[in-house]
Amino acid sequence: MTFSRQKSLTKAIALLIACTLLLTACGSKLQTVSASGGTPEVTELRYQGGVGSVTFPELAEDLGYLAPLKLKFIGNTISGPQDIQSVVTGDTDFGGAFNGAIVKLISAKAPIKPVIAYYGVDDNTWTGYYVLDGSPIKTAKDLIGKKIAVNTLGAHHEFVIKEYLHRAGLTAEEIKQVTLVVVPPVTTEQTLRAEQIDVAALGGVLRDKALERGGIHPLFKDSDLFGIFSAGSYVLTDKFIKANPNASRKFVEATAKAIEWARTTPREEVVARFEKIINERGRKEDTSTVKFWKSTGVAGKGGLISDKEFGTWIQWLVDEGVIKDGQLKLQGLYTNEFNPYANEKK
Structure with a gap:
């Protein structure tokens, strides 16, 4: 083999090795991306x-x-x-x-x-707790012995109402005297106007339509409490x-x-x-x-x-009094790890 041919062969082998290493590296990188991006395990x-x-x-x-x-x-x-x-x-x-x-x-x-x-x-999306114009209910204290319509128990409306009552200084015994009544949202306004309830939780389109008809005003709003x-x-x-x-x-x-x-x-x-x-x-x-x-x-x-x-x-x-102090830890209770905006400012 001539020196020229040997030199050419050496270069070819070196190039082949370099390409192999490059492809291996690229393949490894692609596998990493695939693993992190990941094909969903279910369809x-x-x-x-x-x-x-x-x-x-x-x-x-x-x-x-x-x-x-x-x-x-x-x-x-x-x-x-x-x-x-x-x-x-x-x-x-x-x-x-x-x-x-x-x-x-x-x-x-x-x-x-x-x-x-x-x-x-x-500012645009919130729930108000409405009474009829002329209602004697002016404060949280006035809700004792009254009925408030909610869409379901144990959810948003109940928590907000009880927080409102707590902040107003009502005792646990007084809060028990405020009755929450489950009423389908589409009939809540009608139920209020018929005076079958004293307060109605209204949000979104149901609130807007009710306000168009007039004759009601909010006693308080969830945005007033929590922003x-x-x-x-x-x-x-x-x-x-x-x-x-x-x-x-x-x-x-x-x-x-x-x-x-x-x-x-x-x-x-x-x-x-x-x-x-x-x-x-x-x-x-x-x-x-x-x-x-x-x-x-x-x-x-x-x-x-x-x-x-x-x-x-x-x-x-x-x-x-539903759970004991320390029973639940905030750490690990929820996760943002899957959210693509987790590393950005809120």
Whole structure:
């Protein structure tokens, strides 16, 4: 072999080795990205929806953020507590409820983890507790012996009402004399005007329509008590997260992106998208409610959860005597680890 040919062969071998090392390195890097991004371990997520409304996971799917995961609708929920209970029993893969209701269920040893906030209170989205004009009810003390209509017990409305009564200085015995009555939201205004109840919890389109008709005013609002805050979260079971970390991440990531899309997109476009989703899913629903949509109400970017949004209700349950002081720890109770905005400022 000539010196020239030997030199050429040496160069070729060196080049081959270099390429092999480069490809190996690239392959290793690609495998790392694939492992961290991850292919979802399941193909679909079972959930409950709401009549005439669009959830952020549903919006995420329509926007293409959730793919390759798909949602499987199994029915409409009747309340937040029922929705998260369905997650515990395994009937659904995710569900959402008021944070206080979640804390209460966790205190009962339910193996669930809040992973992203999905509703809350801001300047445009809030609930008022309304009385008729001319009502003798002027203060919290006047509610003793009276009836307040709520959509369900053990959720947002009940916690807010009792916090209002606590702050006004009512004793535990006096608070027991304030009766909470479960009334379907669509008939709450009518029930108030018929004087079958003394106070009605009204929010969203039902509040706006009632105010248009006049004759009512708020005794107090949840925003008066807590300001701007995320009030409810979606939960997954600990078992689901452990078995399906990639699917869990994809679900939270997609939902977070949908929240930010709704937050930053012109309101008219968001409403139009909601109407499209409702019409295309073919459940024979009325789209009039979504026309009154105003904001996400979610405080943290992309649904990031903050300590106070659970710490407040842990302390509340302690004060109520439902759980013992120290029974629940805030650390580890919820997680933002799957949220793509976790490293950004809220």
